[in-house]
Amino acid sequence: MSDLLDPTIDKYLDRLIPAPAAEWSAMEREGRRRGLPLIDRQVGRLLELLVRTTGAARVLEIGTCIGYSTAWLARAVGENGRVLSLEIDPDRAERAREHLRAAGLLDRVEVREGDASALIETLEGPFDLVFNDGDKRHYPRIAERCHDLLKVGGLLVSDNALWGGSAARSGGDADTKAIKKHNTWLMRHADFTATLLPVRDGVLVARRNDRETSR
Template sequence: MTQEIWSKVDEYIFDALIPADRTLDEALLASDEAGMPPIAVAPNQGKLLHLLAKMIGARSILEIGTLGGYSTIWLARALPPEGRLVTLEYYPKFAEVARKSIDAAGVGERVDIRIGEALDLLPGVEGPLDLTFIDADRVNNPAYFEAALKLTRPGGVIVIDNVVRAGAVADPANTSDEIEGLRRMHELIAAEPRVDATALQTVGKKGYDGLTIVLVTS
């Protein structure tokens, strides 16, 4: 299997199941024009987040890592009109771009963008949450997971992106801070009696990575 095949299958999935969406496309374009790294979730991954939120009837969502607001829009669209989404972003420039795209998508009233270090902002986030999406620096993922668990109600879901890193998570020779953060996070999840979880490898236009999906059971 090659990147060419992965990308081709992604394009097939996009065409078959995910209708073209000018607002989402413009959000990605705005991120590109602002010089942001091209690391937003793929359309099928955004749709997965959207469906997970709808499946559990989410009314309150936390996102750690706003970037340009692409995944934020997918999640916010799954909320009812009175729903709320708090998204945490370290870079003010990214938050500014995201705010414009989120407002253009018509979901601005549901979205509260907070700027700063996520670990500093998390104590100010009010629960209970229905869904948390963690898509930020992997070094702090153990602390992000612990904070999300405290805030998420039983029956709620925590989704963590970028957990495979092209297989590096399973390479004992890789002891980088990022990879050790992912391993520590998975150790915490495995030892936590209040959750049930799995992880999925993903391939596609974004390369080779994965998602961890956690159900809060009690």
């Protein structure tokens, strides 16, 4: 549910998008029951569109939780694509594997357990798309790291870029300050073309440019 939109409009937008399969509805129910901060169908469909329109085949996700956004990404990459998803909580990582197995998608996903802020330093690119939805305090470093990890033309997609509207206000806690730093860095960096879409809690989409096209 969006913190930013009129609830009637928000529900309408969600109703317009059917669940791709029964397992998606099961994850949504589990997310509601356990109060988990999952993306919703609007963001899921946006991820699907970005993956399919760019032809992304090698995708990195930060923050798996129980595998809901992972399922949207894994479905969109197709059977030859691969998703590497990082999750610090072993129980959530295992639950994600169970859901992805049930959805018939586990063969194209690796859920890697550990602290994404350390794991990201060990990864080798290039990735075609990175979905960033883990610890908000890591957002600035994740953005910097994506400068090297993304291929030219690749996308960084960061969820919660508006953070319930706090990003637009002065001050804020450590999470808010980190999100603001990440937003400003990406929106102003010459090597990225970025826009912040006011979808749900804000989704920042940034394309990694090469030096020539960015000027």
